Amino acid sequence: MSETESETRTAERAVQTGAEAAISALEDAxxxxxxxxxxxxxxxxxxxxxxxxxxxxxxAHEQGAAHAADAYGIVTGEPGLCLATSxxxxxxxxxxxxxxxxxSDPMVxxxxxxxxxxxxxxxxxxxxxxxxxxxxxxxxxFATDAGTVGDTVRDAxxxxxxxxxxxxxxxxxKDVTQAETATSPxxxxxxxxxxxxxxxxxxxxxxxxxxAEKPVILAGGGVIxxxxxxxxxxxxVDHGVPVVTTMPGVGAFDETHPLALGMAGMHxxxxxxxxxxxxxxxxxxxxxxxxxxxxxxxTFAPAARIxxxxxxxxxxxxxxxxxYPLIGDASAVLHQLDSAVPRSPDAADWQxxxxxxxxxxxxxxxxxxxxxxxxxxxxxxxxxxTxxxxxxxxxxxxxxxxxxxxxxFTEPRTWxxxxxxGTMGYGLPAAIGAKVAAPEREVVSFEGDGSFLMTCQELxxxxxxxxxxxxxxxxxxxIGMVRQWQDAFFxxxxxxxxxxxxxxxxxVAEAFGAAGFTIDTYDDVADTxxxxxxxxxxxxxxxxxxxxxxxxxxxxxxxxxxxxxxxEEHL
Amino acid sequence: MxxxxxGPDPEERQQATxxxxxxxxxxxxxxxxxxxxxxxxxxxxxxxxPGVLSEVAGLFxxxxxxxxxxxxxPTTDEGMARMTIVVREPGPGVEQAKRxxxxxxxxxxxxxxxxxxxxxxxxxxxxxxxxxxxxAVAEMYGGEAVEAGPExxxxxxxxxxxxxxxxxxAFERFGVREVARTGTAALAGGTQETxxxxx
Ligand SMILES: Cc1ncc(C[n+]2csc(CCOP(=O)(O)OP(=O)(O)O)c2C)c(N)n1
Numbered sequence: 001m002s003e004t005e006s007e008t009r010t011a012e013r014a015v016q017t018g019a020e021a022a023i024s025a026l027e028d029a030x031x032x033x034x035x036x037x038x039x040x041x042x043x044x045x046x047x048x049x050x051x052x053x054x055x056x057x058x059x060a061h062e063q064g065a066a067h068a069a070d071a072y073g074i075v076t077g078e079p080g081l082c083l084a085t086s087x088x089x090x091x092x093x094x095x096x097x098x099x100x101x102x103x104s105d106p107m108v109x110x111x112x113x114x115x116x117x118x119x120x121x122x123x124x125x126x127x128x129x130x131x132x133x134x135x136x137x138x139x140x141x142f143a144t145d146a147g148t149v150g151d152t153v154r155d156a157x158x159x160x161x162x163x164x165x166x167x168x169x170x171x172x173x174k175d176v177t178q179a180e181t182a183t184s185p186x187x188x189x190x191x192x193x194x195x196x197x198x199x200x201x202x203x204x205x206x207x208x209x210x211x212a213e214k215p216v217i218l219a220g221g222g223v224i225x226x227x228x229x230x231x232x233x234x235x236x237v238d239h240g241v242p243v244v245t246t247m248p249g250v251g252a253f254d255e256t257h258p259l260a261l262g263m264a265g266m267h268x269x270x271x272x273x274x275x276x277x278x279x280x281x282x283x284x285x286x287x288x289x290x291x292x293x294x295x296x297x298x299t300f301a302p303a304a305r306i307x308x309x310x311x312x313x314x315x316x317x318x319x320x321x322x323x324y325p326l327i328g329d330a331s332a333v334l335h336q337l338d339s340a341v342p343r344s345p346d347a348a349d350w351q352x353x354x355x356x357x358x359x360x361x362x363x364x365x366x367x368x369x370x371x372x373x374x375x376x377x378x379x380x381x382x383x384x385x386t387x388x389x390x391x392x393x394x395x396x397x398x399x400x401x402x403x404x405x406x407x408x409f410t411e412p413r414t415w416x417x418x419x420x421x422g423t424m425g426y427g428l429p430a431a432i433g434a435k436v437a438a439p440e441r442e443v444v445s446f447e448g449d450g451s452f453l454m455t456c457q458e459l460x461x462x463x464x465x466x467x468x469x470x471x472x473x474x475x476x477x478x479i480g481m482v483r484q485w486q487d488a489f490f491x492x493x494x495x496x497x498x499x500x501x502x503x504x505x506x507x508v509a510e511a512f513g514a515a516g517f518t519i520d521t522y523d524d525v526a527d528t529x530x531x532x533x534x535x536x537x538x539x540x541x542x543x544x545x546x547x548x549x550x551x552x553x554x555x556x557x558x559x560x561x562x563x564x565x566x567x568e569e570h571l
Numbered sequence: 572m573x574x575x576x577x578g579p580d581p582e583e584r585q586q587a588t589x590x591x592x593x594x595x596x597x598x599x600x601x602x603x604x605x606x607x608x609x610x611x612x613x614x615x616x617x618x619x620x621p622g623v624l625s626e627v628a629g630l631f632x633x634x635x636x637x638x639x640x641x642x643x644x645p646t647t648d649e650g651m652a653r654m655t656i657v658v659r660e661p662g663p664g665v666e667q668a669k670r671x672x673x674x675x676x677x678x679x680x681x682x683x684x685x686x687x688x689x690x691x692x693x694x695x696x697x698x699x700x701x702x703x704x705x706x707a708v709a710e711m712y713g714g715e716a717v718e719a720g721p722e723x724x725x726x727x728x729x730x731x732x733x734x735x736x737x738x739x740x741a742f743e744r745f746g747v748r749e750v751a752r753t754g755t756a757a758l759a760g761g762t763q764e765t766x767x768x769x770x
Contacts, residue, residue, distance in 0.1 A: 134626055135633055139676040142622075159676070270578055277587045289595070302589035302597065314670035317663065320595035361578040550574040562587050567575025 018146030019048040019177035022110065022170070025153035027052060031081050031108075033072065033436055035065040037092075039085020040125060041112025044177040046083070054081075057436060057465060059429065060457040062089050066096020067426050067455070068433030070105045070167075071416050075391060075437040077227070079106040079160040079168075086112045087125030090171075091132065095423055098136040100167040102420025103248055104225055106160045107167040109137075110153070115175040116144075129171045138166030143173065146181035162192060164312040165225055195311065197326040197333045199340075205283075205307040205324035206340035212281030212305075214350040215241045218264070221248025221419070222286015222310060224412040228330035229253075232285060235334050239344040242354045244272040246287050248419045250404055251412040261354060262363075265293040266555050267401045270361020270564065273555065275354055276301050277562035281345070283337075285309045286330050289319040290420060291557070299560035309333045361553070361566070363405055372546040373522055375399060375474045379406040381525050382444055382472060385533065389414060390442040393430040395451025396422045397481040399474040401551045403446040424479075425454030428471060432458060435467040442533070445471045449502045450479035459512040462538035470532050471540045473505050476547040484550045488571050509540035517541040594663045606661035610639065612684040612757045613669060614765050618677035619645060619652040626675055627654060636660060636668045640691075640732075640754025651679065653765070655756050657732075680766045682759065689757040692729045695739060698746035699724045705745055712738035723748055 016024070022045060026034075033055045038046050049056055059065040062084040069080030084093050090111040100107045114123040130140045139159050143149045149172065156168040209215060223232050229252055236243045236259055243253040244264045253260050262269035264276050276282070282304045287293070294300040297320055307324035308316050316325045326333050365376045379402050392407055393416040394400040400417055409415050416434055418426040431445040452473050462469055476483075482497040506516030515535040517528050519542070532539040553564040556571060565571045592598050594606060617623050624643055631638050639657040646653050658668055665683070672681045694717070697705050705724055709715060714728025728738055732755055739750060759765040 130622070131625075134629060270576075274584070278585065294595075297593065297595040298591050299587065300591060300595070302587050302591055304597075312674070314667065314674055317595070318667055318670075320591070321597065321663075323597075361576070364576060365574065546573065548573045552574055552576045560587075562584060563581040565581070566578050570581055 015180055015182055017044060017048065017177060018143070018149045018172070018179050018181060019044040021146065021150035021181060022153045022172065022177065023048040023052045023054065025150040026054060026081065026157065029154055029157040030078065031157065033057065034081035034083055035059050035068040035072070035433065036083030037062050037065060037085070037089060039089045039112060041086035041114055041174045042083060042089065042110070042172070043112070044174060045110060045112065045172060049083075057432070057461065059432075060460055061455065062092030063095050063425065064429035064432070064455055064458040064461070066093045066107070066109065067099065067423070067429035068436070069107050069109075070096060070100045070103075071393060071430035071433030072437040073100070073106040073165075074416050075413050075434045077106070077225075077413070079108045079157055080433060080437075081108050081110070083110045084112070085125065086114055086129065087127045090127055090129040094132065094136065095421075097133055097167050097169065099418050099421040099423045099426065101136045101138065103418070104165050104221065105167065106165040108156050108160050109167060109169040111169060111171050112177075113142075113171045113173040116173045117175070119173065129169070133169050136167075137169050138164075140169040140171065142171045143176045146176055146179035149176055164222070194332050195328040196336055197309070197328040199336070201324065201326055202333070202336045202340045205326055206337055207342065208305055208324060209281055209283065209307065209337070210342050210345055212345045213347060214278060214280040214353075215239075215345050215347055216275045216279040216282050217241050217243045218246065218276065218282055218284040218287055219243055219249040219252040220246045220285060220287025222330055223249055223252040226286055226311065226330035228285065228334055229412045231331040231334040231338075235338055238338070239341065240347060240351060241283070241345070242275055242351065244268075244275055246290070246293050247404060247417070249287065250415040251409045254410045255408050256410060261358065263404060264561065266295070266557075267405065267551050267553065268555075268561075268564075269363060269405070270553055270566070271354055271357035273553070273561040273564050274357045274361070277560075278353075279304045282306045283309070284322075285334070286311070288315045291319070294320060295555045295561045296558045299562065367522070369522060372544060373519060373525065375402045375476075375543070375545040375549055376406045377522070378472060378474065378519065378525060378543050378545065379403055379446065381529050383407045385529050386442050386444065390444060391416055391431075391434045391438060393417065393427045393434055393443070393445045395427040395447045395454075396424045397448040397451060397479060398476070398484065398549070398551050399446050399448045399451070399480070402474065424448070424451040427451060428455050428462075429458045431469045431471065432462055432465070432467055435462075435469050436465070443469045445469060447471055447473045448480060449473055449475040449477060449499055449505070452505065453502065456508060459509065459514050459538060459540070463513040467538055468536060469538050471538070473540060473542050474545050475502070475505065475542055476545050476549070477502060478547060480547070481551070487550070488568065489556075505540055505542035509538075515539035519543040594661070596663070606663060608659055608661050609665065610657065610659050611665045612687060612689060612755060613656045613658060613672070613681060614684050614757055615654045615656065615672055615681045616646070616651050616679045616766065617654055618679070619650055620677060623652070623677045624654075626677065627656075627672070630671055630675065631656070631668070634667075634671060636664060642754040642756050644756070655754070657755050682765055684757045684759055684765065687757045687759055689731050689755050690729050691732055691735050691753055691755045692727065693735045693739065693750060693752045695726045695728070695742055695747060696723050696749040697726060697742050698722065698748065701745055705742070708738070708741045708745075712741065714738065
């Protein structure tokens with residue numbers, strides 16, 4: 001930019017509306033896409049957005065906007081942007097914000113608000129948005145004047161991505177976004193140094209690690225969020241340590257590697273849960289020891305000394321006590337630890353034991369030709385047909401578990417799911433966000449019939465935006481995970497869990513202008529998967545799967561990971 | 572209900588050694604040791620802005636930390652307020668409360684004030700049938716009558732939480748109509764600044 005040009009630009013900026021200041025702050029922060037729905041109080045912001053270079057994807061529902069932004073954040077590592085108007089627009093974002101907060105996904109929400117002088121009067125479409133969202137955002141802001149709104153938006157973007165990532169929200173009263181201001185953004189967001197753990201703490205952990213006989217690495221979502229995947233892989237391979245992941249940590253370690261034991265927890269693999277239960281040393285990285293992972297804490301890794309690397313001090317010793325707290329950035333601390341380790345642990349017997357468990361507890365299923373198609377078969381067929389960098393999104397339920405269990409993940413940022421909140425309806429809007437984030441990659445979504453019904457209106461968006469995504473509805477005519485628990489723990493009383501009234505999903509897809517397919521038999525699978533993938537645009541495959549199929553292994557809530565059930569009679 | 576997997580039954584598997592308590596701390600399996608509760612005074616310097624009190628109170632409610640009292644007031648720095656929060660939690664709970672508090676954007680520092688100067692102010696409205704007796708008790712606890720009405724006298728006094736408890740108990744014999752207490756305010760002792768704690 002020449003000097004005169006930049007002067008004109010400064011001059012242009014000298015007087016701008018609060019909305020324009022907010023949008024330029026987004027542009028300066030490198031935000032390229034936003035997902036949202038228009039409305040009265042956010043109109044000035046949309047007006048400025050329309051004149052900017054930021055692409056806007058209009059969603060059918062604000063919940064869809066939040067999930068799309070969330071998935072965009074997971075796939076790119078940069079905060080995804082969503083926008084909504086005041087009142088119902090903002091409250092429709094709530095589920096998506098809570099979801100992003102639980103999973104530490106980077107995201108920024110801009111919400112319209114009634115004019116400042118009406119706040120507190122129960123004005124039309126007024127909701128105390130900052131009040132409602134305080135517990136489910138990393139931090140939120142109420143913009144007070146046009147002169148500072150640019151700075152506030154910048155801070156919100158910075159806060160969403162720095163340290164432990166998470167959602168932030170800026171509530172924008174209409175008078176603030178409409179007012180003209182002469183102030184342009186004044187401060188650069190502070191860049192904080194990458195935090196390392198204290199050297200003494202690292203040395204202690206390194207010595208304990210070297211002395212271990214049964215070491216295991218537990219890789220959480222923080223490994224991926226902290227871009228520490230290469231360091232973690234190197235560390236595991238250099239020292240010969242078996243690796244278990246949490247559900248958000250799936251993709252942190254290549255599941256085809258001999259040291260990979262898979263995901264642990266409620267529906268984790270046998271070897272992963274055995275290794276956690278019997279290890280004498282655990283290097284946990286970027287995990288919050290969620291109860292779906294630990295089962296009952298009394299029986300969780302009961303003999304293990306635990307070293308816990310985490311960027312967030314409040315996660316260390318929150319649920320499970322850390323003998324060696326290592327607070328800092330995951331890749332920085334893994335480097336530190338690697339340099340401090342005096343020698344690799346002598347763990348040949350332990351590795352052999354883990355291999356034995358892998359042979360003893362295979363992930364398998366029967367697929368008799370004369371019975372309905374098994375969902376696991378569909379997941380494997382799609383996995384085989386697609387490339388390693390394919391992004392997989394899901395709803396919540398049995399299908400989510402089959403997807404994570406039977407897909408072989410090798411890369412970070414390919415597994416996009418609702419972990420902590422368990423939000424049905426996440427999968428389709430997440431697939432939209434993922435495809436917008438990575439148009440060159442294939443995006444598939446596994447859905448349950450129940451989950452898909454919650455947000456299938458977003459298909460209209462995929463059609464309009466010509467997003468080539470493929471949705472596999474693993475249709476068991478039930479909210480199957482609930483049905484499974486009723487069969488196991490409520491003597492088979494299936495109150496409100498059977499959905500034989502669901503629509504024909506192929507027809508639904510066609511009504512939206514997408515392609516619809518149906519799988520009824522094993523013979524249909526390969527060809528239909530191919531046809532749906534080849535279709536240039538969104539397609540939906542209604543997979544009529546065996547409605548009796550349950551998810552195993554299973555550790556009942558609060559149970560002992562080592563006593564996972566392999567079949568119903570173990571429960 | 573199909574979908575079972577092959578593999579050894581739970582009872583046939585190698586059994587784990589060791590146990591943790593409900594706080595996730597490894598323990599001797601033969602001794603059932605749950606950490607005991609302790610009373611701790613936390614002091615937080617926070618932005619002096621609307622909404623901060625509700626944010627802090629909301630955090631404590633949401634995460635089920637037991638608060639005994641919470642006071643807030645201005646400091647020598649115009650932009651900052653000091654909150655004094657008395658919590659009653661087992662050790663790990665106190666630590667967790669401090670860490671969560673530090674994460675809130677408007678919170679600048681949190682310290683734990685053991686051995687601190689702690690005071691609370693109380694207004695105690697006592698029946699005035701025995702003015703000399705009330706005056707004697709007030710004097711004994713360093714209080715003074717701030718209002719004497721036709722039937723009641725209101726005594727103001729400051730002291731540690733225990734001293735205030737004791738004073739109220741002593742006034743009971745005259746009849747206590749109403750009490751208003753501020754909760755504890757505290758500062759680190761001596762020249763030590765009440766900022767980040769040394770843990
Ligand atoms: C929004 C929401 N409502 C309710 C639930 C409770 N829930 C958890 S799993 C599940 C079943 C989901 O059914 P479906 O999407 O059909 O998947 P399936 O288990 O059959 O594969 C339900 C209802 C939830 N997780 N999210």
